[in-house]
Each structure stands twice: as C-alpha cells, then as structure tokens.
Amino acid sequence: MLKIYGVYRSRASRTYWMALELGIEFESVPVVQGYALDDPLAPGARLNTRSPEFLKLNPNGHIPTIDDDGLVLGESIAINLYLASKHRGPLAAGSLQEEGMITMWSFWAVNEIEQHSIKIVQTYDNALDATPGGKETIAVASRLLKKPLGVLNDHLAEHQYLVGERFTVADLNLVEIIRYALSEKELFKAFPHVLKWVERCHDRDAFREMMAGRAAEG
Known part of the structure; x- marks a missing residue:
C-alpha cells in the first residue's frame, strides 16, 4: 500500500489530493515539521522531519515523502508526476506531447510561482502580515x-485547463502552489481567467476532501 508521510497542512496536501483524485488506497503517516516543535529531538516528541527514523527514509528531512511498495520518493511535484504516470487515467498524459506539457507546467509552477507565493503564505502563517516588514514582503512577492x-x-483565456482541455496533474500541481497567494485578492482581480480556473479546480470532490483533512488537523 502507498504510504504518504506528512501532514495536510504542508506541501503534502498536493500528494493527498492526488491520491484522492486517483481513488487509490493509501496510509497517511503523520510527520510534522521539525521547526514547529520546541525540541524535535526530545524523547517522546512527535514524529517530525528531524526525527532520526524519518531521516533514514528521507535524509533531506522534507515532507511529503512516499513509500510505494518499497519505492521511496521525496519532492511533491515528482511524487505527483510519478503517481499520475503509474495509475494513468485522465490526470495522466495521453501522449508524449502531453507528457512534455505536463512536465513543463509543473516545473514552471515551481520556478515562476512558488518562490513568490510561498513568501506570502509564510508571512501570514507567522502573523507578520500587519508589520511593516511583512507588508513589504507581500507587496514585493505580489509584484x-x-x-x-x-x-x-x-x-487560460483560450483553454479551460493547462493540458488537453481536461483537469490533469499539471493543474493540480500548479493550483496548489497558487493557493498560497490567493489571499491577495487585489492581485488576482487583474487575472480573471486564472480565478475562473482556480474555481474549476477547487470544485472537485477530491479537493474538498483534502481540505477537510487540513481542517481536521486544527
């Protein structure tokens, strides 16, 4: 059985959503971020990204990590591309050309969007959005x-989705990265086709189930 190491309130959300879209059975192994604990190495500490047992699995100490019948993978985008390719169906590429496009958009999401969107969500998560420094961080990232x-x-003015006119792993990978910046409503007003696409992606049962998992974590 597929094991997903992580928590829903992390980049692992992408992999949980992917598994739910595919309808595959999986076991969730909660692993929290080490920085969230006062002493991640204390006796009895929750399994976290600095726990020796987790570092044996992923020496980089990052979540999500999966163990798929002995195949251990880190990096959420790579994991999702692997799961789509393994289980096929509409989320996967239907041709070599689509595979190239899906890979391109997935890398584009990381290289062009995530480095900025992550700064926005981290500023809010650390309750710095009302501080002068936090406001500046958000303003620069938004620009x-x-x-x-x-x-x-x-x-998206010409296409409903990124590849093949259907929801694929490329949409899932990118929209989860864009979600980090959706707090900036004024920014997105200038991009109505992006907002409509986000709505289409979020209007999926698997997305709602993933978000329910996030809410259950508190």
Whole structure:
C-alpha cells in the first residue's frame, strides 16, 4: 500500500489530493515539521522531519515523502508526476506531447510561482502580515507574481485547463502552489481567467476532501 508521510497542512496536501483524485488506497503517516516543535529531538516528541527514523527514509528531512511498495520518493511535484504516470487515467498524459506539457507546467509552477507565493503564505502563517516588514514582503512577492500570472491568464483565456482541455496533474500541481497567494485578492482581480480556473479546480470532490483533512488537523 502507498504510504504518504506528512501532514495536510504542508506541501503534502498536493500528494493527498492526488491520491484522492486517483481513488487509490493509501496510509497517511503523520510527520510534522521539525521547526514547529520546541525540541524535535526530545524523547517522546512527535514524529517530525528531524526525527532520526524519518531521516533514514528521507535524509533531506522534507515532507511529503512516499513509500510505494518499497519505492521511496521525496519532492511533491515528482511524487505527483510519478503517481499520475503509474495509475494513468485522465490526470495522466495521453501522449508524449502531453507528457512534455505536463512536465513543463509543473516545473514552471515551481520556478515562476512558488518562490513568490510561498513568501506570502509564510508571512501570514507567522502573523507578520500587519508589520511593516511583512507588508513589504507581500507587496514585493505580489509584484513579482504579476508577470507569470499574466502568462497563465493568457493561456487560460483560450483553454479551460493547462493540458488537453481536461483537469490533469499539471493543474493540480500548479493550483496548489497558487493557493498560497490567493489571499491577495487585489492581485488576482487583474487575472480573471486564472480565478475562473482556480474555481474549476477547487470544485472537485477530491479537493474538498483534502481540505477537510487540513481542517481536521486544527
């Protein structure tokens, strides 16, 4: 059985959503971020990214990590691409050309969007959004997102989804990264096609089930 190491309130959300979309059986092994604990190495501490037993599985100390019948993978985007390829169906590429496009958009999400969107969500998570430094961080990140969001908006003006006119792993990977920045409503007003696409992606049973898992974590 597929084991997913992580928690829903982390990048593991992408992998939980992916598994739910595919309808595959999986075991969730809760692993929290080491920085969230006062002493991640204390006796009796929750399993976390600095726990020796987890580091044996993933020496980089990152979640999500999966163990799929002995195949251990880290990196959420790589995990999702692997799961789509293994289980096939509409979320996977239907041709070599689609595979190239799915890979391109997935890497684009990391290189063009995540480095900025993550700064926004981390500023809010650390309750710094009302501070001068936090406001500046959000403003800079939002400004740097305008160009890639414009590229995406132009693509979605002509297409319902990123690849093949259907929801694929590329949409899932990208929309989960964009979710980090959705707090900035003024930013997204300029990109109506992106917002409509986000709504389509979020109007899926598997997404709602994943978000329920996040809510249950408190």
